Amino acid sequence: MSYYKMSARDRIIVIGAGSTGSSVAYNLKRATHSEVVLIDKGGVASGMTSFSTAIVRTHYSNEVVAKMAFESRKFFEANRETLRFYKTGMVTVVPSALRKRMEDNVDMLRRLGIREEILEVKEASKMFPWLNFDADEGVSYEPDSGYADPVSTANFFARKAMDLGVKFLREEVHRIENTQGQAKIVLRNGKEISGASVILCTNIWTNKLLSQSGFAKGDLLPLKVSPHPVVIYKRPNGITGLRPVVNDLANRDYYKPEGESLLLGGNLRSELDEADVDPDKPPPQVPFNYIADYSQRISNRIPAMGNAGFHSAYYGMYDNTPDLHPIIDSLASLGLPNFYCCVGLSGHGFKLAPSLGEIVSHLVTGEEDPALEYFRLSRFKEGKSIFKGYEGIGTVG
Template sequence: MYPHIQTVESSPALPDETDVAVIGGGIIGVATAWALARTGVRVTLLEKGVIAGEQSSRNWGWCRTMGRDEREIPLAMASLARWPELAAALSEDIGFKRTGILYACRNEAELTQQREWLARARHYGVSSRLLDSAELARYMPGVDPGAFVGALYTPDDGRAEPDVVAPAMARSAMRLGATLLQQCAVRGLETRAGRVHAVVTERGRVRTQAVVLAGGAWSSLFCRHLGIRLPQLKVLGSVMRTAPMPGGPDAALGTSGFSFRKRADGGYTISHRGGSLAPIVPDSFRYLRDFLPMMRTSREEFRLRLDARLWQEAWHHRRWSDDGVSPFERERVLDPVPSARVLKEATRQIGEAVPFFRDLEITQRWGGLIDVTPDAVPVIDAIDTLPGFHLATGFSGHGFGTAPGAGQLMADLVTGNTPLVDPTPYRFSRFAEADPTP
């Protein structure tokens, strides 16, 4: 497990009733609870393990607008604008800095791809611009001048510390009146007159008229228990960090083969951009038709892998009753083993392209399971077939950076306030509208 997550003390007791119950204590669930609590809504956050125990503390820590799917750009822009407000409101140092992020291109084809993205994104007001190889060397001293032909650079993008942000938001939400329970899995929902009436937890039931499922990689399984089909798969990301390395680059950089960003402790978080592994599990077959288009266009980004996860999830997929032990209690925290091969490849490539990283002292390696949708765009929506039930999931590795906006948008939809951004691109019904090719 990622060992540096700040601890959060749970509330003393489960309430009998709440206005909104949020399932999942990752960054999206916490951001939603925080946004609701700020408006005076009685909100109860329920987490089966610990706050930020899974991908929310294991991601790269990038806060970016650059390279987003065009449907995500408004949400990313709104989130980037809210990060400074969030940092000030929490009264804790979450490490947010606008240091800039670069996508370095190894050839003209990659540079053309970034140029085309910029042409589509420019009217949203992004600060991105293209750099040639000489400009890249000025912004990123120490880069091998022959390794890249140019880059896409976004000076407004930045970074924050994943192991700090969600716990800090959770503590702030509690100060605002939110109730927070850890080691308290939600087993199911009760309905009355066709709408949500209560959540059933391992510690008892809580009456509520509104539920937000922000369960990350667990969301599809929970939805299936309710008879709702949510096409979603898990992808393994492998990450490592170094000891403090004085004098290194402040901006973050990603390219085919590796990525890095400076940490608040002076070390670097390093990963393999494009080195994600997709474990073959029962859902791989259940949602094969949904994911075929992604598999055809993203073969270099997602590599299939057969491992023990297949048997673990086969066990999870058995039905359970709301008064019995659920899969969420059998496996409190997803803590996958990182891929040594992927990290070795990233270490080699970063040393070749950026000599500063040639002699790395790696102090830790970890893995995280990312919740991915067929179009890699999240679901932030109310579910019409079950009034009172809402989804905020499927962020496909983008949840940390977009959390300030996503949490506010979900809170707006629950309360009926004017949405922060147009929620249409994140509608749940788009999966039913799609027609995957067999």
């Protein structure tokens, strides 16, 4: 019998096979006896996951997300060889005006059991002599953070899911419908698949899919597709090897080692989050003047990078919500009662993927989870956006 004509009863369809969607499919199969189908037009990790800088950190400014990051980091560490997780540690630097905010934040993280400490600038300079600190800056260090491989992580979840019986389809979903109490997806080839539930893990393509499904602009989700440039450098002699990630909130940048000899530089400037572009038409290339300005900033923080070689640059794209935190909720308010979403990850998706999969499984199965109230869609209309401790610094959380 054709797969497309099989019974839809109890079938759960997950659209999007990045790190989040693959985690969702895996966790749903573990939590239910349902048939679970994972579908993606390009294959596993073919979307924004493959562009992720894949930092794994726990320095978040609100307790709910910090707990998620902590649990997710445990997952990365437990599977470090397969996920290629490198525990480099992470240094966070804030301007003097945010030192008290950082100290309070670290107190909260330590209460959760997260290892992080405040460092005096002299102490930080001794520990990390290749970094340049201003005398009045605040510095913290979390030794257990680092980075992983995004494609390996998504494939890990997808393989685990398929080992449990999840079916994977490499097809493009053209539109979604709610018909006679059942969720239905219509593929680009015209074939239809129905299910009891559909979960959108569609990242930057969410509103495009809703538009193709007949939703007017005013009925779309509060999401912007924001390009974020990443510059890759060849590190000079003297700062090669494993080095900590640097979360430079003072300059609103971050720097992440890649292997033994490269360094990736990203941007935390909130003005980038206001852009909104067509997800299928990213900017063609990172402008030279941006690379020049960024190179100056990074060499101020890491003086040896003044002798670094330019390797390449690219744009990753975030699906940003107004408060830069995810939407995990039913889409019943859009007239789609059998549809759910885990979107608007705002640059946090990869590092939170293990926890996001569990939370979505709780949403679909009806299990209580305090995070579901936190990430509800209605919070924006209610004027109850999620607190960010470092306002104006973009997707720090």
